[in-house]
Amino acid sequence: MAKTLKVPEATIKRLSIYMRVLKDLEKNGIEVISSAELAEICGVNAAQIRKDLTYFGEFGIRGVGYYVKELHFDIRKVLGLNQKRNLGLIGVGNLGKALASYRNFSDHGYNFVAAFDADKAKVGTTLPCGIDIYHIDKLKQLVPELNIEIAIITTPASAAQDAADAAIKAGIKGILNFAPVQISVPDGIRVKKVDLTTEFDNLAYHLFTS
Amino acid sequence: MAKTLKVPEATIKRLSIYMRVLKDLEKNGIEVISSAELAEICGVNAAQIRKDLTYFGEFGIRGVGYYVKELHFDIRKVLGLNQKRNLGLIGVGNLGKALASYRNFSDHGYNFVAAFDADKAKVGTTLPCGIDIYHIDKLKQLVPELNIEIAIITTPASAAQDAADAAIKAGIKGILNFAPVQISVPDGIRVKKVDLTTEFDNLAYHLFTS
DNA sequence: TGGTGTGAACAACTTCACAGCG
DNA sequence: CGCTGTGAAGTTGTTCACACCA
Numbered sequence: 001m002a003k004t005l006k007v008p009e010a011t012i013k014r015l016s017i018y019m020r021v022l023k024d025l026e027k028n029g030i031e032v033i034s035s036a037e038l039a040e041i042c043g044v045n046a047a048q049i050r051k052d053l054t055y056f057g058e059f060g061i062r063g064v065g066y067y068v069k070e071l072h073f074d075i076r077k078v079l080g081l082n083q084k085r086n087l088g089l090i091g092v093g094n095l096g097k098a099l100a101s102y103r104n105f106s107d108h109g110y111n112f113v114a115a116f117d118a119d120k121a122k123v124g125t126t127l128p129c130g131i132d133i134y135h136i137d138k139l140k141q142l143v144p145e146l147n148i149e150i151a152i153i154t155t156p157a158s159a160a161q162d163a164a165d166a167a168i169k170a171g172i173k174g175i176l177n178f179a180p181v182q183i184s185v186p187d188g189i190r191v192k193k194v195d196l197t198t199e200f201d202n203l204a205y206h207l208f209t210s
Numbered sequence: 211m212a213k214t215l216k217v218p219e220a221t222i223k224r225l226s227i228y229m230r231v232l233k234d235l236e237k238n239g240i241e242v243i244s245s246a247e248l249a250e251i252c253g254v255n256a257a258q259i260r261k262d263l264t265y266f267g268e269f270g271i272r273g274v275g276y277y278v279k280e281l282h283f284d285i286r287k288v289l290g291l292n293q294k295r296n297l298g299l300i301g302v303g304n305l306g307k308a309l310a311s312y313r314n315f316s317d318h319g320y321n322f323v324a325a326f327d328a329d330k331a332k333v334g335t336t337l338p339c340g341i342d343i344y345h346i347d348k349l350k351q352l353v354p355e356l357n358i359e360i361a362i363i364t365t366p367a368s369a370a371q372d373a374a375d376a377a378i379k380a381g382i383k384g385i386l387n388f389a390p391v392q393i394s395v396p397d398g399i400r401v402k403k404v405d406l407t408t409e410f411d412n413l414a415y416h417l418f419t420s
Numbered sequence: 421t422g423g424t425g426t427g428a429a430c431a432a433c434t435t436c437a438c439a440g441c442g
Numbered sequence: 443c444g445c446t447g448t449g450a451a452g453t454t455g456t457t458c459a460c461a462c463c464a
Contacts, residue, residue: 016411047457062424062463080419098308104390108407174417180314192413197318201226203402207384209290272441272446
């Protein structure tokens, strides 16, 4: 019985992790798992897992645990990941190329369908992974045409805001921003920033301080 | 007057962001900034910034704000980022190569000094960015020799745990793990996992669910 | 019996509101 | 006067502990 209390942001993040682990367990033929065992693998508290799940319903069997395959399917559905998503890459540098060819994304239903760059020398060429590179001006046309839902920005910091503006004007609703700069967007558009340097800073702090 | 109350994890993460913004402001010749202005740029609450800073001392001037250059320096010091760090890359695939050549890291004092891989065909060659590739067996020797402090794991999931084990045996204390798998480590070793697929999942959830 | 589902206690983090200082 | 620094209030997220059920 799905309740519609507001779901903590932290819960959403963990569900995505549970899903990955369940997928793995399923592949290895594990059929049933308890919250305690799953917690151990995911590195979280067992009550946490049970509580996370109650936001969306009851999925377990008392005295037994959870059916791996079933729970995997249910979480998938809850997260809206039971369908493929088309991605557009904006900014074809080293990082962009690496992301576009990262197998793990397509394994999870995320497919790059086009790449965009301002550099005329790159436009018209094709990435090793088979994705064509278009000029940024083509966003407006290709976003609807190829049904691109999410833009991945891997431009230099100085070009990131323009890239975001162009993507939004073309109809993009979600952006994953790898450029080391905060970009501002109108209401209704969702941006996630992935700041790798921040991760280093954090690690360094914990390693070398006090 | 630095107090030694425990510092929230969330505060550490934000300090790293403030620092990046302050660095930028300094470059643009801004000399003074109020918590309200800085908050606006960072997308957080002004009181949050002031509170974050109180964990480490008093850095502002009432009625005025903060001296950009000074605050930048102080946060840098607090985070232990006032010195360079040597990184070792383990797993020379597309992602690894992209990270090693990412200018933004070296701009912030993080330098890749060696790369390691199990593939004999890669060993002995040099990356475009000038970093030599060694066999994983060389970790034990080169980690102390090159003073490598942090390992960046970009191997396939199946090789990540072995890579971590080897790095730890060689004396590494901090690991940034890009492989899509949870790795387990002994006490005293710090691991940060960067899970890019999770970021997509999160974005997709917010975009396409209720 | 053993493990889920969950209210209630607890802990962590954020925001408010204002005293106090430059 | 304006903006910092900070106790106190408010909010959000986590863990406990146990009733309940397969």
